[in-house]
Amino acid sequence: xxxxxxxxxxxxxxxxxxxxxxxxxxxxxxxxxxxxxxxxxxxxxxxxxxxxxxxxxxxxxxxxxxxxxxxxxxxxxxxxxxxxxxxxxxxxxxxxxxxxxxxxxxxxx
Amino acid sequence: xxxxxxxxxxxxxxxxxxxxxxxxxxxxxxxxxxxxxxxxxxxxxxxxxxxxxxxxxxxxxxxxxxxxxxxxxxxxxxxxxxxxxxxxxxxxxxxxxxxxxxxxxxxxxxxxxxx
Numbered sequence: 043x044x045x046x047x048x049x050x051x052x053x054x055x056x057x058x059x060x061x062x063x064x065x066x067x068x069x070x071x072x073x074x075x076x077x078x079x080x081x082x083x084x085x086x087x088x089x090x091x092x093x094x095x096x097x098x099x100x101x102x103x104x105x106x107x108x109x110x111x112x113x114x115x116x117x118x119x120x121x122x123x124x125x126x127x128x129x130x131x132x133x134x135x136x137x138x139x140x141x142x143x144x145x146x147x148x149x150x151x
Numbered sequence: 152x153x154x155x156x157x158x159x160x161x162x163x164x165x166x167x168x169x170x171x172x173x174x175x176x177x178x179x180x181x182x183x184x185x186x187x188x189x190x191x192x193x194x195x196x197x198x199x200x201x202x203x204x205x206x207x208x209x210x211x212x213x214x215x216x217x218x219x220x221x222x223x224x225x226x227x228x229x230x231x232x233x234x235x236x237x238x239x240x241x242x243x244x245x246x247x248x249x250x251x252x253x254x255x256x257x258x259x260x261x262x263x264x265x266x
Contacts, residue, residue, distance in 0.1 A: 091254065
């Protein structure tokens with residue numbers, strides 16, 4: 043089955059800096075790659091996703107890139123703000139969605 | 152995206168008892184999912200709940216421990232049976248997005264503590 047690895051497990055940045063979280067997947071058949079943000083005490087919230095026929099997608103300060111050949115995809119957050127502090131999960135899906143272990147992002151004011 | 156609610160939001164239970172968690176969606180959805188998130192961990196799929204048929208369980212999860220009901224297209228329940236402290240987790244339901252069958256949207260979760 044699919045195996046998703048996510049790095050780093052924790053990330054601390056200064057407000058205004060960029061943050062990058064990377065994931066790799068094992069099943070080349072996976073074709074959908076969402077990213078979720080989970081704030082304390084809440085359920086995961088979908089923030090951006092990308093499909094295998096697209097290499098990059100951007101939504102304001104958030105972007106995701108996908109390298110199908112290398113089987114890795116990344117989340118990029120620019121101009122980070124304290125409210126970006128949360129745990130971020132990547133996932134890969136063909137039929138079943140498998141999640142990475144999560145990255146705890148802390149943005150220091 | 153669908154609006155998903157869960158009840159209860161949190162509970163503290165005694166060992167050996169059972170708790171039923173409810174998941175309500177504001178629109179009809181075909182696929183509903185139940186996940187477990189142990190403290191500080193990622194999300195693990197327990198089962199997929201389809202209306203009108205038995206739930207499909209992932210490896211390591213059994214119906215006797217986690218019975219699921221799906222009486223209609225907007226509602227599902229997950230029961231955690233004969234609880235032990237190892238069952239202390241956040242339990243999340245999710246639904247497929249309308250028109251986008253591979254996107255999942257999550258409810259707020261139920262935080263369960265077993266003493």
